[in-house]
Amino acid sequence: MMNRRHFVVGSSAAVAAGVFAHQTLSTQQHGTIQAALFDRRFAPTREFGRVAQTYGVDTHPIEGDITTLWTKHLRPLWSRDGGTIVGMTTPSMLLCLEELARDHWHRVVAWVDHVPASDGSVEHHVHVRDESAYRTRSLIDTYRGFSGAAHAMLASAQARRGALETASYRHQDLGESSGTPTLVTWTIAA
Amino acid sequence: MRTPPGVSPSDYAKALTEFQNIVGKEWVFTSDEDLDLYRDAFSPLMNEPEEKIASGAIAPTTTEQVQEIVRIANRYKIPLYTISTGKNLGYGGSAPVYSGSVVLDLKRMNQIIEVNEANAYCVVEPGVSYFDLYHYIQEKKLKVWIDCPDPGWGSVVGNAMDRGGGYTQANYRNHFDSHCGMEVVLPNGEVMRTGMGAIPNAETWQQYKSGVGPWIDGIFSQSNYGIVTKMGFWLMPEPEAYLRGHISCMNFEDLGPMVETLNYLENARITAGFPDLGSPLLGYGPIGQVQLFFESGTHMALPPEHMKLLATVKDGRSPELEAYGKQNDIPYWQFWLSFHGPMEVIEAQWQAAVRHFAKIKGSRAKIVDKTHLPINPADAEKFHEPELGIPSLRAFSIGARSPFNPTPSKGHMWFSPIIPRTGEAIIKANKIFSAAARELDMPLFRTFTLPACFWERSFIFILATPVTTDPATNKKYREGFKKLIAIGGEQGWGEYRTAPLFQESVMNVYSFNNHVLHRFHETLKDAIDPNGILSAGRYNIWPKNLRGKRG
Numbered sequence: 250m251m252n253r254r255h256f257v258v259g260s261s262a263a264v265a266a267g268v269f270a271h272q273t274l275s276t277q278q279h280g281t282i283q284a285a286l287f288d289r290r291f292a293p294t295r296e297f298g299r300v301a302q303t304y305g306v307d308t309h310p311i312e313g314d315i316t317t318l319w320t321k322h323l324r325p326l327w328s329r330d331g332g333t334i335v336g337m338t339t340p341s342m343l344l345c346l347e348e349l350a351r352d353h354w355h356r357v358v359a360w361v362d363h364v365p366a367s368d369g370s371v372e373h374h375v376h377v378r379d380e381s382a383y384r385t386r387s388l389i390d391t392y393r394g395f396s397g398a399a400h401a402m403l404a405s406a407q408a409r410r411g412a413l414e415t416a417s418y419r420h421q422d423l424g425e426s427s428g429t430p431t432l433v434t435w436t437i438a439a
Numbered sequence: 440m441r442t443p444p445g446v447s448p449s450d451y452a453k454a455l456t457e458f459q460n461i462v463g464k465e466w467v468f469t470s471d472e473d474l475d476l477y478r479d480a481f482s483p484l485m486n487e488p489e490e491k492i493a494s495g496a497i498a499p500t501t502t503e504q505v506q507e508i509v510r511i512a513n514r515y516k517i518p519l520y521t522i523s524t525g526k527n528l529g530y531g532g533s534a535p536v537y538s539g540s541v542v543l544d545l546k547r548m549n550q551i552i553e554v555n556e557a558n559a560y561c562v563v564e565p566g567v568s569y570f571d572l573y574h575y576i577q578e579k580k581l582k583v584w585i586d587c588p589d590p591g592w593g594s595v596v597g598n599a600m601d602r603g604g605g606y607t608q609a610n611y612r613n614h615f616d617s618h619c620g621m622e623v624v625l626p627n628g629e630v631m632r633t634g635m636g637a638i639p640n641a642e643t644w645q646q647y648k649s650g651v652g653p654w655i656d657g658i659f660s661q662s663n664y665g666i667v668t669k670m671g672f673w674l675m676p677e678p679e680a681y682l683r684g685h686i687s688c689m690n691f692e693d694l695g696p697m698v699e700t701l702n703y704l705e706n707a708r709i710t711a712g713f714p715d716l717g718s719p720l721l722g723y724g725p726i727g728q729v730q731l732f733f734e735s736g737t738h739m740a741l742p743p744e745h746m747k748l749l750a751t752v753k754d755g756r757s758p759e760l761e762a763y764g765k766q767n768d769i770p771y772w773q774f775w776l777s778f779h780g781p782m783e784v785i786e787a788q789w790q791a792a793v794r795h796f797a798k799i800k801g802s803r804a805k806i807v808d809k810t811h812l813p814i815n816p817a818d819a820e821k822f823h824e825p826e827l828g829i830p831s832l833r834a835f836s837i838g839a840r841s842p843f844n845p846t847p848s849k850g851h852m853w854f855s856p857i858i859p860r861t862g863e864a865i866i867k868a869n870k871i872f873s874a875a876a877r878e879l880d881m882p883l884f885r886t887f888t889l890p891a892c893f894w895e896r897s898f899i900f901i902l903a904t905p906v907t908t909d910p911a912t913n914k915k916y917r918e919g920f921k922k923l924i925a926i927g928g929e930q931g932w933g934e935y936r937t938a939p940l941f942q943e944s945v946m947n948v949y950s951f952n953n954h955v956l957h958r959f960h961e962t963l964k965d966a967i968d969p970n971g972i973l974s975a976g977r978y979n980i981w982p983k984n985l986r987g988k989r990g
Contacts, residue, residue, distance in 0.1 A: 313836030314820070320570065344480065345835035348526060349592065351476045351533075352546060 282306050282403065283326055286318070286336030286346075291429045293363065293395040297337035300399040306335070315342060319349060327353035333438040335402045337395070340433050350437045360435040361398040373398060398434040440469050441494040443518055444539040445984075451494075454515040458497050461507045466547070468496040477525070477542045479532035481850030483906050483917050483940055491534040491939060493520070496542040502622065502630055502668040508543065509666070510628040512972045519543045520974050521666050523565035523597030526590075529853040529903065529938065530601060536939040536976035537985070543666065546594075552669060553645075556581045559674045560619060560645040565596040565667060569830040583674040584828035586611040591830020596670045600660045602936055604893040606727070606825040608711040608779055611675050612893055615660050620644040622669035623659055626968035630668070645671035661936070662960070663974035664967050677812065678779035681827065682789055683712070684806040686796045687719075687770035691756050694772055695862030696799045701774055702860050705895060709791050712777030713826055714892040720764040720771045721887050722749060727775060727823035745769075754870045755887040770803075777826060782811065851903035852920060852941070854883065855934050856927045858890060858898050865890060865898065868932070872900075875926050879919035899935060924948060939976070946979040961986070 285301035288294040289310040301308045309318055323346075326332045331353060336346070340362075347357050362374040371394060388401040442451050459467045468474060477493045484490040499505050512519050520540035525533030535542060549566035554576060561583075563572060569591035576583060586605035588598055599614040611617050620634040631637075633656050636644040648654070659665050688697055704710045715725035722741055741749075745767075748760040764771055776792055778785035786809075793804040814827065824831040858864045873884035883902050890898035904916050921944045924934065928948030937945045946957050960980045964971070971982020 314831070314833040315835070316830075316832045319832060320574070324570075341835045345590075345832055348480065348528070349832075352524065354473070354476065356472075356476060 281333050282335055283332035284309055284322065284334045285403070286311055286315075286334065286338060288312065288338045288342065288432075291432065293429055293432060294337045296395060297399045297434065300396065301335070301403060304403045306403065311338070311342070313339075313342075315345060319346075323349070327355060331355060331439045333436065335434075335436045337399065337402075337432055337434045340431060343433050343435050346435075346437060353439075355437050355439050358436050358438045359402065360433055361401065363395060363398065363429075363432040363434070365429060365431065371395070375401075377401075395432075395434075402434050402436050441471075441474065441492070441539065443494045443541060444537075446515060446517055450515045451517070454511055454517050455495065457511045458508060461504050461511070462497055462499050466498040468498075469494075477522075477533040477535075477544070479528075479534035479938075481528045481532060481852065481906050481938075482534060483852050483913050483920075483938070485849075485906065485913070487910055487913075489538075491536065491538045493533075493535055493542045494539045496544050498544040498547045500547045502548075502624060505543070505545075505548075505624045505666055505668055506628045506630060509624055509626065509972070512541075513627070513970050516970055517541055517972060518975050519972055520977075521545065523594035523600070524568060524592070525597075526568075526593035527597065527601055527603070529851050530936055531938045534939070536942065536974065540975065545666075545668075548668065551575050554579070554581055554583065554674070555645070556583055558646060559583050559676050560671055561674055562620075562645060562669055562671045563595050564669055565594055567595050568592060569595060569598075573828070573830050582677040584611075584677055585674060585830075586614065586617065586828060587825050587830045589823075589825045590832050590834045591825065592832060595672065596667055599670065599672070600667060602660055606713045606823070607675055607828050609705065609708075609895050610711070611673070612713065613895075614672075615657075617673050618656070618670055619646070619648045619673055620671040621656055621659065621667050623665035623667050625665050626970070626973050631665070645673070658963065661978045663977040663980055664963060666973065675779075675828065678781075680782040680785055680811050681777070681779055681808065681814075682782075682785045682806060683775065683777040683808040683826075684789060684804060685717075685773045685775045686793070687773045687803045687805070688799055689761075689765055689771055689801050691761055691771055693799055693802070694755075694865065697772055697774055697796070697802075698860060698862045698865070700795050700799065701776075701892075702896075704776075704792050704795060705892075709788050709795075710776045710778060712779055714777075715775035716889040716892065717773045717775065718771060718887065718889060719773055720760060720769045721752065721755065723887065723889055725773070725775050726891055727826060749886055752886050754873070755866055775807075779812075849908055850906035852906060852916070852938050853936075854900065854902045854904050854920060854923060855936055856900055856924075856932045857894075857935050858900065858932050860896055860898055867930075868900065871926060871930060872923065875923055876919075879915075879922055881916060881919045881923070883923070894935075942977070943979040 285298065285306040285308045287298035287308065287310055289312055298308050298310060309322065311318055323334065350356060359377040364372045364374065366372055373394065388397055388404055391397065392400050442448050455467055455469065474493050474496060477496055479491065482490055497508055499508060518537055518540040520535030520537065521543045522533050522545065524546045533542060545565040547566055548564040549571060550564045551567055551572060552562040554561045561572065569585060569587035572585050572595055584607060586607045588603055588605050599618050602615045604612045604614055606612065620636045622636065623631050623633065625631055634644060634650040635641045635647050637650055659667055701714055705714065715727045717723055717725040745763065748757060748763050751757045751759050761771060778788050789806065796802045796804065808822065819829055858868045869884055869887055876883040882905060888900060888902065890900045893899055904920055907913055917940065920941060924941060924944045927933065933948045934945045949956050957979065964980050965983050968982060971984050975982055975985055
């Protein structure tokens with residue numbers, strides 16, 4: 250069963266040593282990502298799409314309904330060879346994708362919940378496999394907030410083995426959560 | 440490695456090796472990581488010690504493989520739990536009723552055996568989803584429609600075996616009723632065909648349902664007497680046109696006459712499309728517009744005065760709200776009717792429906808959609824796609840937290856009692872269930888709830904009881920759910936379908952003559968499956984060896 254360890258990283262935590270700036274990532278590190286999905290209704294998810302493009306990943310905007318994307322792209326992809334996808338969407342959209350992924354024995358291997366707080370800040374709850382946890386936390390510390398989650402997913406999408414580790418921190422960027430619902434950044438892989 | 444209850448590790452290891460020899464090593468799953476894929480995503484016991492989990496999973500591709508698996512399971516007394524695609528979220532998902540069972544996952548049995556356009560039927564395996572069948576029909580440009588639930592990601596066979604429904608015409612909406620013939624692997628490993636399929640080289644398997652002698656198809660639905668490996672369904676010939684409109688009435692007292700009129704029109708087949716009940720005045724939208732309802736936040740956009748008057752509603756009634764509705768031209772009730780067929784026919788049917796509703800003083804009719812078919816695919820999103828036989832995943836656009844949906848849940852358990860098709864029953868059910876829900880602190884039956892019309896002759900409430908991340912809240916809702924089942928039973932109402940956790944409670948309601956129906960179910964179980972290997976506990980049908988001591 251999953252081993253969920255909980256700890257809190259304060260928003261003022263020092264940037265960890267050995268961070269991976271995305272410019273230094275080789276394409277090999279994220280070469281297995283077959284697609285990046287983002288919900289174009291929200292600013293942070295649109296930013297995720299932009300970041301994904303900088304990684305050279307095939308990006309797919311969605312607007313609530315993923316029927317067409319699933320039937321035309323994801324299902325053929327998973328039916329053919331399987332493949333890792335990443336995204337930033339609403340939780341209900343991730344639930345839908347997670348259930349569809351089960352049909353192909355794919356699963357959510359890492360995710361970051363972005364939960365708006367009443368003071369305008371956003372709580373970021375990170376759930377990753379332990380072999381990628383260090384790198385993921387470092388990236389989030391480097392980039393902070395939504396952008397950090399985007400880089401983390403894209404940089405560590407290959408890691409899926411090991412126990413699940415959970416971390417939470419609050420990011421005090423008051424601007425980025427304005428009007429956005431709870432969102433989630435995620436990786437689905439075999 | 441997990442081990443099924445009552446099975447020694449050495450026997451389980453031998454059985455797994457034999458399963459692997461049948462389906463291939465890669466299609467037998469035992470790791471925790473893989474078995475997590477068979478957890479119920481909406482389990483009301485999520486992450487609690489009592490959560491129902493699998494000990495293993497096997498994914499065969501042929502009927503012959505299923506037969507061999509069943510024979511092996513008999514030898515080692517391995518409990519199997521059959522799923523097709525496991526998408527019945529809110530009713531159990533992929534998780535076994537008897538925790539520790541090995542899931543027999545049929546999603547790789549995904550062959551569309553036949554789609555017959557001339558006589559409008561199909562034969563499919565359990566792994567065929569509504570999307571699969573829809574796309575097959577579209578690619579081959581066949582002039583037939585499927586009837587699908589919403590979302591349409593599930594199995595055609597699985598939804599029928601769970602007695603689910605859809606949104607097109609009445610004689611296709613009930614998915615079990617629209618089946619014709621099945622192939623079943625029995626608990627001893629024999630394969631049987633029902634109806635005309637029992638004739639070798641049958642030519643009418645999907646053309647005449649009952650064959651001769653006892654018609655036994657029904658005993659394989661919501662049960663554990665066999666594993667259905669092929670199933671035929673009647674399909675709807677592609678209609679030429681579609682018309683949808685609504686009838687509105689302004690008075691609370693109009694509800695009863697409106698229901699009576701709807702019943703006549705439906706029973707006389709003047710209208711056969713999915714009837715959809717709404718109340719603009721109570722802020723209650725029709726099912727067919729639920730996505731737009733949540734996406735646009737229509738119900739939250741009501742003026743403050745209107746919102747304030749909603750608080751005066753008791754059992755659906757409020758003279759003050761009714762007066763407000765009349766002043767502002769907001770109908771108390773709005774029934775949506777839909778029609779499929781030749782344009783001249785459906786226009787005439789609509790006119791006949793309007794004429795009958797006109798007997799209710801002040802009723803008004805409005806056509807909302809009228810179009811020739813097939814529609815341009817780009818226009819599909821203007822409609823509730825399943826009412827046009829188009830599967831969709833759009834339902835998942837409504838679950839996001841937003842100003843209009845501030846507390847989306849982590850899942851839900853469907854509370855689905857059947858009640859009589861009368862206005863009085865709607866009001867009575869609201870009165871009884873809302874009082875109970877308030878007392879139990881359950882978020883159901885708040886202002887007023889309208890039932891759905893999936894089935895002919897009866898109403899059904901389909902209400903989502905939330906699953907949360909808080910075990911204490913989940914416990915409260917689970918216990919409350921069971922009390923609501925019993926309260927409905929006291930009125931003579933019972934659920935049409937329920938999640939595994941509540942199947943015993945629901946079956947207990949069907950207790951006429953000292954539970955003779957349930958005793959009959961278990962008598963059959965003992966005769967058909969003496970080793971109790973198939974889906975133990977499904978709908979409270981337990982094999983003799985587990986009766987009274989299941990985990």
